[in-house]
Amino acid sequence: MSTVTVVGSIAFDAVETESGKRDRLLGGSATHFSLASSFFADTRVVGPVGEDFGEAEFAVLHGRGVNTDDIEIVAGGKTFFWAGRYERDVNVRHTLQTDLNVFESFAPKLSPESAGADVLFLANIVPALQIAVREQCEKARFVALDSMNLWIDVARDDLVRAIGMVDCVILNDRELRQLTDEPNLVRAARAVLGLGPRVVVAKQGEYGAAMFTADEVFALPAYPTPDVVDPTGAGDTFAGGFVGFVAAHGDEDLRSALAYGTALASFNVEAFGTERLQTLTGEEVAERVSALERITRLDAAPVQLRA
Amino acid sequence: MSTVTVVGSIAFDAVETESGKRDRLLGGSATHFSLASSFFADTRVVGPVGEDFGEAEFAVLHGRGVNTDDIEIVAGGKTFFWAGRYERDVNVRHTLQTDLNVFESFAPKLSPESAGADVLFLANIVPALQIAVREQCEKARFVALDSMNLWIDVARDDLVRAIGMVDCVILNDRELRQLTDEPNLVRAARAVLGLGPRVVVAKQGEYGAAMFTADEVFALPAYPTPDVVDPTGAGDTFAGGFVGFVAAHGDEDLRSALAYGTALASFNVEAFGTERLQTLTGEEVAERVSALERITRLDAAPVQLRA
Numbered sequence A, B: 001m002s003t004v005t006v007v008g009s010i011a012f013d014a015v016e017t018e019s020g021k022r023d024r025l026l027g028g029s030a031t032h033f034s035l036a037s038s039f040f041a042d043t044r045v046v047g048p049v050g051e052d053f054g055e056a057e058f059a060v061l062h063g064r065g066v067n068t069d070d071i072e073i074v075a076g077g078k079t080f081f082w083a084g085r086y087e088r089d090v091n092v093r094h095t096l097q098t099d100l101n102v103f104e105s106f107a108p109k110l111s112p113e114s115a116g117a118d119v120l121f122l123a124n125i126v127p128a129l130q131i132a133v134r135e136q137c138e139k140a141r142f143v144a145l146d147s148m149n150l151w152i153d154v155a156r157d158d159l160v161r162a163i164g165m166v167d168c169v170i171l172n173d174r175e176l177r178q179l180t181d182e183p184n185l186v187r188a189a190r191a192v193l194g195l196g197p198r199v200v201v202a203k204q205g206e207y208g209a210a211m212f213t214a215d216e217v218f219a220l221p222a223y224p225t226p227d228v229v230d231p232t233g234a235g236d237t238f239a240g241g242f243v244g245f246v247a248a249h250g251d252e253d254l255r256s257a258l259a260y261g262t263a264l265a266s267f268n269v270e271a272f273g274t275e276r277l278q279t280l281t282g283e284e285v286a287e288r289v290s291a292l293e294r295i296t297r298l299d300a301a302p303v304q305l306r307a
Helices: A029-037 A055-063 A101-105 A127-136 A149-154 A154-165 A174-180 A185-193 A234-249 A252-266 A273-277 A280-298 B029-037 B056-064 B101-107 B127-136 B148-152 B156-163 B173-180 B185-191 B234-249 B254-267 B277-279 B281-298
Strands: A003-007 A012-018 A020-027 A042-049 A071-073 A080-088 A091-097 A119-122 A141-147 A167-172 A201-204 A207-211 A216-220 B002-009 B011-017 B019-029 B040-050 B071-073 B081-087 B093-099 B119-122 B142-145 B168-172 B199-203 B209-213 B217-222
Touching: A003 A234, A012 A273, A020 A029, A020 A042, A020 A091, A029 A055, A029 A234, A029 A252, A029 A273, A042 A101, A042 A149, A042 B209, A071 A234, A080 A101, A119 A207, A119 A234, A119 B217, A127 A154, A127 B127, A127 B185, A141 A234, A149 A174, A149 B081, A149 B281, A167 A234, A167 B173, A174 A185, A174 A201, A185 A201, A185 A207, A207 A252, A216 B281, A234 A252, A252 A280, A252 B148, A280 B217, B019 B029, B029 B056, B029 B234, B029 B254, B029 B277, B040 B101, B081 B101, B093 B127, B119 B127, B119 B234, B142 B234, B148 B173, B168 B173, B168 B234, B173 B185, B173 B199, B185 B199, B185 B209, B199 B234, B209 B254, B217 B254, B234 B254, B254 B277, B254 B281
Parallel strands: A003 A042, A003 A119, A012 A080, A042 A071, A119 A141, A141 A167, A167 A201, B002 B040, B002 B119, B011 B081, B040 B071, B119 B142, B142 B168, B168 B199
Antiparallel strands: A012 A020, A080 A091, A201 A207, A207 A216, B011 B019, B081 B093, B199 B209, B209 B217
16 A cells, blocks of 8 residues: 655644635645545655644544654644635635744654655645655655745745656646746746656646646646635645545556546635545545546537638 | 628737737737638628728638628728737737727628528627627527627626627636626626526636536636747637537537637637638648547546545
C-alpha cells in the first residue's frame, strides 16, 4: 500500500461568505489535502500547530484515517490563523488577517515513516523548505508541488530549483503565467515543463483544470455546482484527490486522477471548512466522477463541411 | 437545405496586438458569424455598410459563398469602424475608437428570402431591433441571440423580451451573471432559461463554453492554442459554427454544434480579422474537432475509495 506524505500548513480559518460566518474552522493546505488524499491512500501530515490545537481537530483528521504522528505541537505556540471574506461572487476574496504564529519558524521534521513515503506533496510553503523536504524523501517515486504568487515574487530562484526536483507542479493558471512571464497558458505550461517536471497541472478555479505533459493536453471543466458556500481549500482538496489517486493507482492514468481531484474539490466548496469532506462517502465521490464524465462527454458527429 | 440569416454589424476594424497592427480589417459580428456558418449552411447577411465598403470586402464573403443581397449600401455613408488594442495578455482589450457611422441608424430590411430563413441569428444589436427582426422571421424554427453589457445596462426590459422570443441565448458568462444579478453561473443560466429559451450557452473565452438546457449541462474547454494573434470576432465565429451546425443538422446534437463552434473560434484567433477563416478548410475544422475530443476524453477508472 502506497503512503502519501504532505508537508504544509495546518490552520484555524475564520471565514465569512454570503452563506454565513465561521470564527474557527479547521483549515490549512495540509489539512484539506490529507482529507482528500485519505480517500485513496494512507496519508501522513507534517506540519506545526500550537497548544490551541486540540482533540476536536485531531479527531477530524483521525476520522478519515489520516496519520498525525508528525504534527508538531509547539509548546507555548499558537496555530496559524487566517481570516478572509468572500464577496457574493465567491471568486473575489479579501484576506482580513494572517497570523503565521508557529508556522513562521516551521522547520519540517519528518519521521522515518514520513520521509519514506513513496508519494510526496509539497504544499504551499517557502520554497527553500520544499527543497529541504524533497531531499529528505529519497524514496519518493512521485513528488508534486504547489506554491503561490508571494514566492514567485520573493523567492523565485528557490522556487525554480524546487520545481526542478519534482515530477508534477500544481499551480493556479495565473501563477503559471506569472512564474513564466507568459500570458498564454499553453506556452506557460510548456515553459514550466522545461524546468524539469513531467506533469504541469493548471488549476482554473470555477473553470476547472488543465494538464500538460510532453505529448498531451487534457482539459476538464469544474463540476458545475450551484451551491458554493466556502471555496477555501478547494485547490488543496483538488491536489489531495489528484495526488492520492496517483499514490493508489500509479501515474499511468492521470486523467482519472484529475477527475477525482475535481470531484473532491467540488464537494469541498459546498460547506464551510472541512465540514463537507468529513461526511463525504466514497459512493458520493464516484457518483460525481460519473457526472463529470456525462457533463464533458463529446462524441462529435463527423459531418460534411463546405469547402 | 437550411438557410441561416444573420442580422448584425459589418465593420472595418483597426487592431493592435503583440503580433502586429492592422489599420483596416474586415470585421463585425455578422461578418465573423457568416464566415463560420458558411461551413455548414447557406448563409445570408443582413446589415448596413458605407460607400467605403467595396469589392475586396464583398469578395471575402462571396469567397465562402455567403449571400450578401441584403447588405445595404448606405449612400454617402461610412462603414461602422472599431479600433482596439490587446495587451500581451490578449484577455485584456482596450477600445480606442468606435464610430457607429451607418450602423447608428440601422433599420434592418429583410428580403423575403432572408425573412424566410429557418434559422436566424440575432447578433449583438439594440434589443428593440432584435425583436423587430424576430417578428419578421415567422418561419424560423431555431433562433439564437447574442447581446452585450451595454444593452443589459440601458435596454434591459427590451433585452429580456427579446430573450423570451428566441430558442437559444449565447452570451459571455460575465454577461449572463450581470443580466441575472447572479454570480453563480449555474444559477445565472437557470434564471435565463426561466425567461423562455430552451438553450443557454455561456461563452468563457480562453476557458471554453458551457451549455445549459432544462435537463442537461455540457462543458467544453477551449482548444488550447499557443498562437493567439487577434481574438476579435472569436465569439461571433463560435456562434456561427454553433448555429450553422444546427441549421444543417438540427438541434438534436447540440454538443457537436458547440464543438464545431469551438473549433472554428480557435482558428479565428490565429490570424488578424477574417484572414484565417478565409483560408480554412473543412478538413482542418474536422481535425480540430477530433483534437477537442482527444483533449477532453475522460474515461475515469472506477476505483475502490476508502470510507
